[in-house]
Amino acid sequence: MExxxxxxxxxxxxxxxxxxxxxxTAVLPLDKAKKNHISFINEPKYIARIDECKAGALIVxxxxxxxxxxxxxxxxxxxxxxxxxxxxxxxxxxxxxxIHASAVIADDALLGESVSIGPxxxxxxxxxxxxxxxIESGVSVGNNSIIGADSRIYxxxxxxxxxxxxxxxxxxxxxxxxxxxFGYANDQGAWVKIPQVGGVAIGDDVEIGAHTAxxxxxxxxxxxxxxxxxxxxxxVAHNVQIGDYTAVAGCTAIAGSAVIGKYCTIxxxxxxxxxxxxxDKAHIxxxxxxxxxxxxxxxxxxxxxxxxxxxWQKSAIRFRQLDSMWRKMKQLEKQMLQLNKDxxxxxx
Numbered sequence: 001m002e003x004x005x006x007x008x009x010x011x012x013x014x015x016x017x018x019x020x021x022x023x024x025t026a027v028l029p030l031d032k033a034k035k036n037h038i039s040f041i042n043e044p045k046y047i048a049r050i051d052e053c054k055a056g057a058l059i060v061x062x063x064x065x066x067x068x069x070x071x072x073x074x075x076x077x078x079x080x081x082x083x084x085x086x087x088x089x090x091x092x093x094x095x096x097x098x099i100h101a102s103a104v105i106a107d108d109a110l111l112g113e114s115v116s117i118g119p120x121x122x123x124x125x126x127x128x129x130x131x132x133x134x135i136e137s138g139v140s141v142g143n144n145s146i147i148g149a150d151s152r153i154y155x156x157x158x159x160x161x162x163x164x165x166x167x168x169x170x171x172x173x174x175x176x177x178x179x180x181x182f183g184y185a186n187d188q189g190a191w192v193k194i195p196q197v198g199g200v201a202i203g204d205d206v207e208i209g210a211h212t213a214x215x216x217x218x219x220x221x222x223x224x225x226x227x228x229x230x231x232x233x234x235x236v237a238h239n240v241q242i243g244d245y246t247a248v249a250g251c252t253a254i255a256g257s258a259v260i261g262k263y264c265t266i267x268x269x270x271x272x273x274x275x276x277x278x279x280d281k282a283h284i285x286x287x288x289x290x291x292x293x294x295x296x297x298x299x300x301x302x303x304x305x306x307x308x309x310x311x312w313q314k315s316a317i318r319f320r321q322l323d324s325m326w327r328k329m330k331q332l333e334k335q336m337l338q339l340n341k342d343x344x345x346x347x348x
Contacts, residue, residue: 001026001089004022005019005022008073013084017072022057023036025037026038038073042061044063059078059081059085060072097115103123108125119137123141125144142162145163146165149168154173163199164200166205170207177200181256198216207229212231243260243261244263252266269286272290276294280297282297288302
């Protein structure tokens with residue numbers, strides 16, 4: 001893959017400042033880039049590194065371009081430019097359209113044009129697969145599921161029955177979509193299973209990281225909105241709704257029937273209790289425990305930072321003593337109020 005700097009500027013919607021015909025072959029970090037590579041500078045504090053950098057060109061902000069010399073692609077958000085350029089030079093292999101001889105495909109399954117079906121794939125009855133879909137080895141697609149055009153499903157992923165996947169989605173290896181939600185009724189100590197008869201509906205342009213699990217709804221669908229990005233090892237429980245363009249980092253767990261708004265960011269190892277709601281544009285930092293609804297946009301945090309172990313042990317003891325200390329403080333407050341009243345009476 002080769003692009004001239006002028007071609008690259010047009011493709012990523014940047015202003016060219018420098019040599020138009022310079023050939024670019026890859027995107028690399030500042031300290032690794034050479035003459036035919038492009039890198040980026042996202043903050044003014046890195047301007048000092050330009051003289052040391054051997055990259056043929058850089059993606060920079062207008063402010064950086066004014067203060068330095070070189071071959072620049074100028075744009076307000078160089079990190080976005082880096083993302084777009086990286087897509088252009090992406091070397092991820094794409095299988096040729098074909099159906100492997102070992103694939104097992106139901107007679108009534110509908111396959112679009114130019115699909116690629118890998119070894120040992122199983123596709124159930126009533127399945128619909130759009131154009132240009134890539135389904136890699138060992139994937140199982142349950143009955144009556146739908147996969148939108150231009151989507152890619154990596155090896156050993158399982159889509160249960162009744163899953164709808166939008167267009168241009170990426171589902172990484174070992175994802176499970178549509179497994180039963182954790183629904184049981186208690187009968188004198190024994191657990192009685194509640195059938196999970198809803199499905200999972202996933203919008204367009206969604207990416208789901210490896211080993212993530214999304215449960216099907218109990219009665220209605222679990223819903224993942226358009227443009228949502230889910231990291232590895234996330235659990236989304238039954239009937240959860242995640243709004244458009246929300247991003248969730250690894251090891252987060254979202255309990256049943258929670259509703260997450262649009263344009264949220266949820267960092268790693270966050271726990272969100274069931275039946276809560278999180279408004280649009282909420283930003284939840286790592287390891288936060290969300291035990292009540294969030295109604296106003298903004299950043300939210302909980303938990304404590306790490307300490308030396310001995311200090312942490314002392315803090316843990318103090319934490320257990322908080323309730324006792326609070327009660328003593330309330331008692332002291334009452335005593336102080338009574339003393340003040342007695343003093344006022346004596347002064348009269």
